[in-house]
Amino acid sequence: MRDNLKYTLMVAGMVISWSIYYAVSKVMVNATGSALLAGFLLRSAALVFLTVQLLADGSFSRLFHQGKAVFILVLIGVFGFLLDLFANLGYANGSLSTGTALLKTDVLMVNLATVFLYKKKLYFSDWVGTVIMLIGVLLVLGVDFDGMELHVTDLYFLLSAACVTANAFIIKAAQEKYHEDADMISYYNNLVVLLLFGFSAAAAGHFKPGWLDSVKNLWWLIALGGLAQTGIYFFYYRNLKHFEVWLVKLYLLLMPVVSCFIGVFFLHEELTPKKLLGILVVLAGAAVILMRGKINHEKTQPNN
Numbered sequence: 001m002r003d004n005l006k007y008t009l010m011v012a013g014m015v016i017s018w019s020i021y022y023a024v025s026k027v028m029v030n031a032t033g034s035a036l037l038a039g040f041l042l043r044s045a046a047l048v049f050l051t052v053q054l055l056a057d058g059s060f061s062r063l064f065h066q067g068k069a070v071f072i073l074v075l076i077g078v079f080g081f082l083l084d085l086f087a088n089l090g091y092a093n094g095s096l097s098t099g100t101a102l103l104k105t106d107v108l109m110v111n112l113a114t115v116f117l118y119k120k121k122l123y124f125s126d127w128v129g130t131v132i133m134l135i136g137v138l139l140v141l142g143v144d145f146d147g148m149e150l151h152v153t154d155l156y157f158l159l160s161a162a163c164v165t166a167n168a169f170i171i172k173a174a175q176e177k178y179h180e181d182a183d184m185i186s187y188y189n190n191l192v193v194l195l196l197f198g199f200s201a202a203a204a205g206h207f208k209p210g211w212l213d214s215v216k217n218l219w220w221l222i223a224l225g226g227l228a229q230t231g232i233y234f235f236y237y238r239n240l241k242h243f244e245v246w247l248v249k250l251y252l253l254l255m256p257v258v259s260c261f262i263g264v265f266f267l268h269e270e271l272t273p274k275k276l277l278g279i280l281v282v283l284a285g286a287a288v289i290l291m292r293g294k295i296n297h298e299k300t301q302p303n304n
Contacts, residue, residue, distance in 0.1 A: 007242060010235050011251050017231030019258035023267065024225035031218055032211075035088045036201035041215065043194035045226020050187050050233070059183060066188075069178040076170055076185060077192020083163035084193075085200075090156035097144040102157035104134055107249050109165040114246045122246070125288055125295045132285030133253045139278025140256045168245045175241045182241065186233030250289055257282055 021042075028038035054060040066073060090099050107130060114120045138145075174180040201207055215222070239248050257279050263269035288295070 007239070010239055010242070013231060014235035014239055014248075015251065015254045015258055017228050017235055018252065018255050019262055021225060021228035021232055022255070022259055023262045024221055024228060027221060027267075028218070028225060031221075032206075032215060034201065034204075034206040035084075036197055036204060037206045037211070039084060040194065040197040040201050041222050042225040042229055043190055043197060045222045046190050046229035046233075047194055047226075049226055049230040050183075050190055053230070054183060054187065057183075062184060063187060066180075066184065069174065069180055070188070072170065072174045072178060073180065073185060073188035074192055076167060076174065077189045078196070079163050079167040079170065080189050081193045081196040083160045083167065086156045086160035086163060090154060090160065093153035094151055094157070095149060097142075098149065098151075098154055099157045100141050100143050101138055102154060103161055103164075104137060104253075105158065106161035106164040107134060107246075107253065109161060110168065110246045110249045113165060113169065114244065120244065120246075123292055123296045125292055126246075129285045129288035129292070130250060132288060133250060133282050134285075136278045136281030136283075136285055137253050137256050139281060140260050140275050141278075142272075142274065168240065168249065171237060172240055172245055175237070182234065182237035185237055186230075190229070190233065247289075250286070253282060254286065 025038060025042060028042060029035050032038050032041070051060070054063070087099070087103060090102075111122060111127070111130060115122055171185060174185055175182075236248070239251070243251075260269075260271065260275055260279065264271045
């Protein structure tokens with residue numbers, strides 16, 4: 001019972017942290033006019049929190065003793081940057097509705113990889129629950145199905161979804177094969193993404209004279225975003241270690257629901273009937289997933 005409560009809170013922490021991060025990120029991109037600069041600032045704040053965390057628990061010195069595992073840690077950071085880069089390229093050349101829908105295909109990609117590459121069993125009810133949740137998420141996000149048009153540049157969204165999928169399994173491999181803990185993976189991931197955002201922003205000329213003055217009044221928002229990013233690392237990686245990747249991805253489909261309420265209460269967005277219907281559909285799909293054991297008559301395994 002205690003473990004169930006623990007991991008329920010871990011999932012809740014992951015979903016809430018990710019929702020807050022996306023809300024803050026949206027505001028920061030609008031405020032700075034640059035997704036690259038916003039990413040650099042938020043990851044810089046996260047680096048501060050992650051450093052304090054490692055210093056507090058005496059783990060900071062382990063950063064310099066990773067051996068061959070450093071390559072997979074850097075790889076995780078590269079994929080973390082690429083998923084953002086491809087999504088931004090897609091939005092720069094495509095529609096919001098199409099991009100939102102295509103980015104959610106990472107859930108289906110993870111399911112397929114779970115079945116065909118990792119030979120894990122998914123029940124028919126798991127697929128039904130997944131599809132129901134996806135439909136609900138698209139309703140919550142306000143995707144305009146009538147206005148959707150497909151273009152060649154929309155392939156960027158699929159590449160972003162593929163990077164998200166690959167990164168989740170790479171993180172899982174780092175934990176199982178190299179026995180890396182969440183904190184080491186978090187620090188390297190954030191540092192690599194921070195550097196790549198910084199180099200990209202500099203190359204694009206986004207560090208214009210006086211750019212620091214333009215964000216000095218947003219320090220509290222940057223700090224909140226950095227703290228939320230730290231929370232993502234803390235909860236997401238620990239959940240990946242405990243749960244199957246496909247299940248973690250499904251839990252993350254609850255994120256737009258939380259983001260919707262954040263938008264209503266803090267960003268003056270409207271809770272439309274369509275969004276409310278989407279929330280109910282998402283929760284219905286989640287219920288199907290959570291009851292998979294009863295639906296498929298799984299036998300309860302005795303605790304050791």
